[in-house]
Amino acid sequence: MSMPAPSPLAAFRDILVGTIVEDERDRVSPAVGYGLSLAEAAGAHVTILSSSWCLVGTDAWLQGTADPGIGVVDRRLDALARAYAENAAGAAAQAGLVCTWETPRLPYPEVVHRLAAEARLHDLTVLDLDPRSEILSRETVEAALIGSGRPVLAVPRSHQAFAGRRILVAWDSSLQAARAANDAMPLLRAAGAVEIVSVGDADDLLTTMPGAEFARHLARHDVAVTVSDLPQDGSIADTLRSHAGLVRADLMVMGAYRHSRAREFVFGGVTRSLLLDAPVPLFLAH
Structure with a gap:
């Protein structure tokens, strides 16, 4: 009796789920639920890195005040980070996953650097994308991307569990886009439909199909792929955002920071x- 073929997602052998608690109002981490459900689908080992951003020791003036209230806040954030990790470890155990977890308590910017260093040791890192903590959230994603050489899956609050039936690949012929698509190959092979989307001027789209050659590459990897060239409507980001909603995409794969971060800022x-x-959740590579 032949054994069933393993899922393409099994190529992800270890997944890091990272969250940084900086506010006592933080009660939900989309990265945790999303990362655990992805690890379950892949049969991957999962590492939970639930960090708290402590205030004591980050600045000389804070040390000088010796305000006991700051220490109280730090302890509460540490307790919340530990609760995240313990709950996630319990959910992982129920799903039959092998899980390890850590709860480092670090000042800024060490808390961001610690997560980026850990990302180097995993196939994929799943992170929160939270507009309420815009600066820290974006900096954490950037640090993991630039500092690890590994892909990052950034998860908005509206997506609590992994889904990957319909995936968009944002294609601009750049090396970052090619790297992202190849890093995401297990997801693309497991998807029901993959659409390569290029955004350009209407005149250019009459004579070029920038994603067509890459589509052949994906097809050779058994990816069910189509190609769409979209006229730019507003900004490129707006066009991609609108199309993702139109086709009800589960995930978008894209190269990150084709230009320098300073120029993008x-x-x-x-x-x-x-x-x-x-x-939708963003699968990013740089």
Whole structure:
């Protein structure tokens, strides 16, 4: 009797789920639920890194005040981070997953650097994308991308569990886009439908199909792929955001920071715009 073929998702052998608690109002981490359900689908080992951003020791003036209230807040955030990790470990055990967890309590910016260093040791890192903590959330994603050399899955609050039947691949022929698509190959092979989407000027789209050659590459990997060239309607990010909603995409794969982060900060950019307002979870690679 032949054994069933393993899921393409089994290529992800270890997944890091990272969350940083900086506010006592933080009660939900979409990355935890999403990362655990993805790890269950892949049969992967999962590591929970639930960090708390402590205030004591981050600045000389804070040390000088010796305000006991600051220490109380730090202990509460540490307790919340531990509760995240313990609950996630319990859910992982119920799902039959092998899970390890850590709850580092670190000042800024060490709390971000610690997560980026851990990301190097895993196939994929799943992180929160929370507009309520916009700066820390975006910086954590950036640090993990730039500092680890591994892909990152950034999850908005509206998506609490993994889904990957319909995936968009944002294609601009850049090396970042090619790397993202190849890093996401297990997800693409497992999907029911993959659409390569290129956004350009209407005149250009009459004579070019920038995603067509890459589509052949994906097809050779047994990916059910189609190609769409979209005229730019507003910004490129707006066009991708609108199309993701139109086709009810579960996930978007894209290269991150084709331009420098400094240039994107000053002039804006597709990556920065989508991190600020992501319609679906973003699979990113740099």
